[in-house]
Amino acid sequence: xxxxxxIEERIVKVPLESATRxxxxxxxxxxxxxxxxxxxxxxxxxxxxxxxxxxxTGLAEGIAVPHGKTPAVKDLAVAIGVSREGVDFGAMDGxxxxxxxLIMAPPDKAGPHIEALAEIARMxxxxxxxxxxxxxxxxxxxxxxxxxx
Amino acid sequence: xxxxLRKLLVYVDGSEGSFDAxxxxxxxxxxxxxxxxxxxxxxxxxxxxxxxxxxxxEAEREEYRRDLEGDVGRYLxxxxxxxxxxxxxxxxxxxxxxxxxxxxxxVLECGIDLLVVGEMAQVRSRRDELYDEVDRxxxxxxxxxxxxxxxxxxxxxxxxxx
Numbered sequence: 001x002x003x004x005x006x007i008e009e010r011i012v013k014v015p016l017e018s019a020t021r022x023x024x025x026x027x028x029x030x031x032x033x034x035x036x037x038x039x040x041x042x043x044x045x046x047x048x049x050x051x052x053x054x055x056x057t058g059l060a061e062g063i064a065v066p067h068g069k070t071p072a073v074k075d076l077a078v079a080i081g082v083s084r085e086g087v088d089f090g091a092m093d094g095x096x097x098x099x100x101x102l103i104m105a106p107p108d109k110a111g112p113h114i115e116a117l118a119e120i121a122r123m124x125x126x127x128x129x130x131x132x133x134x135x136x137x138x139x140x141x142x143x144x145x146x147x148x149x
Numbered sequence: 150x151x152x153x154l155r156k157l158l159v160y161v162d163g164s165e166g167s168f169d170a171x172x173x174x175x176x177x178x179x180x181x182x183x184x185x186x187x188x189x190x191x192x193x194x195x196x197x198x199x200x201x202x203x204x205x206x207e208a209e210r211e212e213y214r215r216d217l218e219g220d221v222g223r224y225l226x227x228x229x230x231x232x233x234x235x236x237x238x239x240x241x242x243x244x245x246x247x248x249x250x251x252x253x254x255x256v257l258e259c260g261i262d263l264l265v266v267g268e269m270a271q272v273r274s275r276r277d278e279l280y281d282e283v284d285r286x287x288x289x290x291x292x293x294x295x296x297x298x299x300x301x302x303x304x305x306x307x308x309x310x311x
Contacts, residue, residue, distance in 0.1 A: 051209075054206060054208075054209075055206050057204060059202065059203055059204065065204050067204075069216075092203060107216070108216075108219075108220065108223075109163075109220075110213050110216035110217045110219075110220050111162060111163050111192070111217060111220050112163075113213075114192060114195050114196065114199065114213060114217070115192075115195065117195075117199050117204050117205070118195040118198050118199060120204070121198050121199055121201075121202035121204055122198075124202060
């Protein structure tokens with residue numbers, strides 16, 4: 001619930017332009033900044049990079065879930081991106097990542113942060129659904145899939 | 150405490166909807182002369198799922214567990230404050246585990262007559278409906294469940310309580 005109720009077209013980017021891990025993170029943080037959901041873009045980016053430095057958030061099946069805690073957001077903020085070419089995100093299966101969920105939460109909102117991540121973990125279990133998201137033609141289609149699933 | 154409802158339980162998760170539920174539960178408890186208990190749960194089940202899915206590192210699980218414990222403490226203090234403002238002492242229950250299982254256990258253990266929960270989000274996917282822990286609690290508790298809706302109206306009702 002924490003995730004789906006926050007999904008709207010302005011926080012979804014299809015396709016992503018970046019071809020590197022850092023570039024994708026920067027691009028998705030930029031999506032949140034453009035949507036007015038973060039107050040300090042550099043601090044938000046640094047929080048995600050700091051977490052990524054401890055271990056990749058690239059999962060199997062082409063999904064990556066970069067996330068971080070930062071006071072640069074006032075509430076749980078989510079951005080979604082789809083890469084057509086795939087990006088080396090250091091995923092556990094060694095395959096390029098194509099579907100990205102950037103999750104940022106303020107330090108005092110651990111509950112919604114965990115709820116959103118848990119929703120993605122459940123979603124990631126369905127390979128067919130993830131394939132449908134990766135194959136989405138535009139942001140609207142991603143939103144419809146997520147709300148309808 | 151010999152009215153038709155003697156023991157009420159309200160679930161608090163930090164959302165404004167859950168605090169609307171606390172306000173309404175305070176009104177109900179005062180009206181029926183019932184006791185009110187508030188429960189908040191550190192969702193260690195979700196933390197475990199995230200480690201299993203490799204979204205969380207083991208160290209992150211511990212860090213977020215501490216964060217959640219802090220959150221739960223704040224939520225319960227706020228629930229107590231909402232009660233005190235209307236002269237009602239709200240007992241609190243901190244739990245950890247699966248949200249629905251802990252709510253159900255508290256209902257059974259304390260002999261709760263009525264569970265009060267906040268309004269569910271309007272935008273929900275089918276997956277949410279399958280996995281929502283409050284939904285599951287509502288389906289599995291052996292007592293009646295009251296869903297608090299319309300926060301503005303609840304605030305008016307709460308404000309009018311002497």
